[in-house]
Amino acid sequence: MRISVIGCGYLGAVHAAAMADLGHEVIAVDVDAAKVDALAEGKPxxxxPGLPEILASSLDSGRLRFTTDISEVAGASLHFIAVGTPQSENSGAADLRYVHAAVDALIPHLGSTDVIVGKSTVPVGTAEALSHRLLAAGSSATLAWNPEFLREGFAIKDTLSPDRLVFGFGEGPGALQARSALRDVYSQAIASGTPVVETDLATAELVKTAANAFLATKISFINAMSEIAEVTGANVTELADAIGYDARIGRKFLNAGVGFGGGCLPKDIRAFSARAQELGLGSSVAFLDEVDAINLRQRERVIARVIADAGGDAAGLRVAVLGLAFKPHSDDVRDSPALDVAQGLLAAGADVVAYDPQAHGPALLRLPKLNLADTLEQVLVGADIAVLVTEWPEFVALDPRVAGDLMAHKRVVDARNVLDPDTWRAAGFHYSSLGRP
Structure with missing residues (x-):
């Protein structure tokens, strides 16, 4: 199929490269010329992980092109909207200006049988509004919704081999054609047994926001339990293991620690709350405000723990911060707990040195005064205390004997509960974590 992808950020670039890898002819469009030029050269x-390789092969095949000229989408039959929906500056609501702008820019170049497919995460009701926008402009193109469920660090796999596909359609005459087009574009995944949920537009929009709200709630729940565990002497990891055996609950996302971050969960639960307020149903998701509050409180708990474990005074304290990205296998520092911990320690007067395998550049854009080390060993040299805030494999596998030889004092705060306490204590470390004795 000949398809277009509007927006070449994280979602759009991955989707465009993956669709070309599946054999489709893809034209990807973005207003950022520098971004387009970089992607056209195979440089995300x-x-x-895996994107440079699939991007290079798709470009070499001739099936993938990047451009700033929206008119080049003419001739494509399927148009994916993959632009960002950031949090509004003055509220928790989603900023939909880029979604609206993308559709408006597409309209003059649409054929009568074209299908626009929303992939961006939007508040429920957005698709209905966009359908009216198309009608008002005199376009007979059909709108469908196909939410994304990408995990940063596994986005290629999640696009090529998704765990489910959700298609949302309206009631117009083009719904059958849209269904056929989406089943064609994802034919390989469907043939391999990927479940397909076909529903209405509103449900398709709600699937993504509800999924993110549920995951955020699960993470904040176990972090709330970690607070109680610390006061009572319980072990939150063993608690999670025990309740995780219940098939109704499950063990995934029950890992206590510094909390969630990134460009999706935090802003999506805030946007969900804002939309519910608009619908007069704020009480239905009022619990999400506390989910958000618990998550942000975890960052403060880690900052306080580091200072307390080092003697109670942050002034002049040399802290080695291990990690800056919000999760491993990513350079994304948007709403990153790790970056907030580093910033909070700096504000308290500590001498902070940080290391992350991938996120130095993005971190410096947000926190220019941060001192960075070139290697894991370098960040530990002379440190009074280390705090692990992003669970990169090299941090998890760190030998405490090696760390102890480099540091001025043997102290570590495990803000992700991924290190073995007995091993670190046996090496002479003062070890502490969240919710474990």
């Missing part, structure tokens, strides 16, 4: 502007 962000870190995502």
């Amino acid at each position: 502007p962000f870190f995502e």
Whole structure:
């Protein structure tokens, strides 16, 4: 099929490269000329494992092109909207200006049987509004919704081999054609047994926001339990293991620690709350405000723990911060707990040195005064205390004997509960974590 992808950020660049890898002819459009030029040269502007390789092969095949000229989408039959929906500056609501602008820019170049497919995460009701926008402009193109469920660090796999596909359609005459087009574009995944949920537009929009709200709630729940565990002497990891055996609950996302971050969960739960307020149903998701509050409180708990474990005074304290990205296998520092911990320690007067395998550039854009080390060993040299805030494999596998030889004092705060306490204590470390004795 000949398809277009509007927006070449994280979602759009991955989707365009993956669709071309599946054999489709893809034209990807973005207003950022520098980003387009970089992608056209096979250089992603962000870190995502496997993307450089699939991008290079798709470009070499001739099936993938990047452009700033929206008119080049003419002739494509399927148009994916993959632009960002950031949090509004003055509220928790989603900023939909880029979604609206993308559709408006597409309209003059649409054929009568074209299908626009929303992939961006939007508040429920957005698709209905966009359908009216198309009608008002005199376009007979059909709108469908196909939410994304990408995990940063695994985005290529999640696009090529998704765990489910959700298609949302309206009631117009083009719904059958849209269904056929989406089943064609994802034919390989469907043939391999990927479940397909076909539903209405509103449900398709809600699937993504509800999924993110549920995951955020699960993470904040176990972090709330970690607070109680610390006061009572319980072990939150063993608690999670025990309740995780219940098939109704499950063990995934029950890992207590510094909390969630990134460009999706935090802003999506805030946007969900804002939309519910608009619908007069704020009480239905009022719990999400506390989910958000618990998550942000975890960052403060880690900052306080580091200072307390080092003697109670941050002034002049040399802290080695291990990690800056919000999760491993990513360079994304948007709403990153790790970056907030580093910033909070700096504000308290500590001498902070940080190391992350991939996120130095993005971190410096947000925190220019941060001192960075070139290697894991370098960040530990002379440190009074280390705090692990992003669970990169090299941090998890760090030998405490090696760390102890480099540091001024043997102290570590495990803000992700991924290190073995007995091993670190046996090496002479003062070890502490969240919710474990």
